[in-house]
Amino acid sequence: MSYPLETDWAPALADATRHFINLLQIDTTNPPGNERLAAQYIANVLAQHDIESVILESAPRRANLITRLKGDGSLPPILLMGHLDVVMAEPDKWSHPPFSGHKDEEGVIFGRGATDMKQTVTAALATLLLIKQNFHDRGQLPKRDVIFLALADEETGGAYGARWMAENHADIFADAEFALNEGGGIAAEINGVRYMTIQAGEKGTSRFWLRARGTPGHGSVPMPNAGIVRLAGAVQCLGSTWLPVHMTATTRRFLEVLSNTQKGESALFFRQLLHSEDPGAVMDTATLDPTMQRNLNAILRNTAMPTILRSGGQLNVIPDVAEAGIDGRLLPGQSRDDFEREIRAALGPDSADLEIEWATAQPAIALEAELEGPLLDVIREVMAERAPGTHLLPNLVTGGTDAKAIAPLGVKVFGFSPHPADDLHIFERAHAHDERLHEQSFHYCVRTTYEIVEKVITRDA
Numbered sequence: 001m002s003y004p005l006e007t008d009w010a011p012a013l014a015d016a017t018r019h020f021i022n023l024l025q026i027d028t029t030n031p032p033g034n035e036r037l038a039a040q041y042i043a044n045v046l047a048q049h050d051i052e053s054v055i056l057e058s059a060p061r062r063a064n065l066i067t068r069l070k071g072d073g074s075l076p077p078i079l080l081m082g083h084l085d086v087v088m089a090e091p092d093k094w095s096h097p098p099f100s101g102h103k104d105e106e107g108v109i110f111g112r113g114a115t116d117m118k119q120t121v122t123a124a125l126a127t128l129l130l131i132k133q134n135f136h137d138r139g140q141l142p143k144r145d146v147i148f149l150a151l152a153d154e155e156t157g158g159a160y161g162a163r164w165m166a167e168n169h170a171d172i173f174a175d176a177e178f179a180l181n182e183g184g185g186i187a188a189e190i191n192g193v194r195y196m197t198i199q200a201g202e203k204g205t206s207r208f209w210l211r212a213r214g215t216p217g218h219g220s221v222p223m224p225n226a227g228i229v230r231l232a233g234a235v236q237c238l239g240s241t242w243l244p245v246h247m248t249a250t251t252r253r254f255l256e257v258l259s260n261t262q263k264g265e266s267a268l269f270f271r272q273l274l275h276s277e278d279p280g281a282v283m284d285t286a287t288l289d290p291t292m293q294r295n296l297n298a299i300l301r302n303t304a305m306p307t308i309l310r311s312g313g314q315l316n317v318i319p320d321v322a323e324a325g326i327d328g329r330l331l332p333g334q335s336r337d338d339f340e341r342e343i344r345a346a347l348g349p350d351s352a353d354l355e356i357e358w359a360t361a362q363p364a365i366a367l368e369a370e371l372e373g374p375l376l377d378v379i380r381e382v383m384a385e386r387a388p389g390t391h392l393l394p395n396l397v398t399g400g401t402d403a404k405a406i407a408p409l410g411v412k413v414f415g416f417s418p419h420p421a422d423d424l425h426i427f428e429r430a431h432a433h434d435e436r437l438h439e440q441s442f443h444y445c446v447r448t449t450y451e452i453v454e455k456v457i458t459r460d461a
């Protein structure tokens with residue numbers, strides 16, 4: 001048999017679109033999640049194609065679905081992973097109800113989860129059905145098993161989804177060599193040059209409370225060293241000071257791609273940043289678009305952003321304690337001790353007595369996968385064909401995904417759910433009002449995902 005196999009795409013894409021819309025119509029707002037109905041829908045579709053799946057509930061109605069299409073065992077499996085839950089939506093702010101799956105006359109499909117990430121889950125489902133049809137139903141086995149994991153609870157941290165699966169059922173999927181997850185495959189344009197992100201790493205989290213204490217007193221007699229005043233100074237400082245730069249492997253690759261593909265001053269800037277002894281100074285003097293500046297700083301440094309303030313209760317009483325919640329994010333390779341040292345240095349000796357209380361016993365670790373191997377080779381090849389002139393841009397994601405639970409099991413997780421190079425606002429639409437995806441973008445996601453998986457499971461390592 002020769003590859004690629006001929007797939008009759010028209011009916012496959014029509015079916016996939018139907019499944020996508022049906023999944024968008026199932027309300028999996030998390031909290032509470034209620035992923036059971038969505039998992040059951042997928043199980044039914046799989047069953048109609050003679051594919052068995054298992055639904056594992058971490059709590060009532062919190063459902064995780066897993067299935068595996070067998071290969072010949074000559075190479076380790078590939079895992080397709082995604083989450084079924086979505087964030088909340090305010091229906092009155094939407095042009096079409098958030099759980100309508102409405103397709104307008106231009107072919108735009110509306111629904112919470114349209115870009116995060118029911119499109120990717122449906123593309124994985126469609127891929128599974130096509131592999132079954134193109135291989136197993138023709139008496140052929142691919143070289144790798146294909147495992148599909150549709151998870152609960154990504155949006156609130158995965159305690160009922162990825163983390164629960166990793167703690168309780170790792171044996172049924174952790175033999176995978178690598179995984180395709182959300183987080184990349186998103187088009188970007190910088191100075192007219194097109195890029196497609198591939199997520200190879202994620203920052204970790206180490207959130208904390210910063211607390212200043214003092215003596216309580218009457219508000220009519222000011223106290224310049226009151227806790228509330230000193231905390232305000234510390235918050236001002238943390239919110240406006242960049243911590244030191246640490247160049248990670250992923251960010252180095254990111255800057256290399258930009259150095260080699262940008263033109264003129266922009267190329268020069270990325271080259272300087274990459275090769276400077278003092279990249280922090282290069283950032284400080286750069287004249288960048290503000291969004292670019294923020295994003296670049298966030299991937300170059302540990303960050304500590306104040307997000308909560310708490311103190312006082314009465315207008316005429318100086319409170320004895322004031323505290324700020326700080327969203328701390330760690331780069332790969334950085335420990336909590338490193339982080340605390342940087343925070344203390346930024347705050348200076350005057351704030352040395354401020355307490356730091358970590359919000360969790362352990363930090364959520366940062367991840368970084370090597371940008372090498374058969375899956376990466378195939379992604380490069382397929383994208384050269386499907387998005388010519390577009391450069392793959394390895395990126396470190398500043399937030400977190402289910403990869404945090406799965407990668408420590410030894411599975412190399414890459415965020416790559418491919419969307420067309422000219423669909424530039426996929427990421428901005430996630431979690432926003434009117435979350436939506438054009439049918440053509442969805443079809444592209446399905447076809448490209450299938451092509452990548454088909455190539456990976458048919459070729460020798």
Ligand SMILES: [Zn+2]
Pocket residue numbers: 083116117154182
């Ligand atoms: Zn997501």
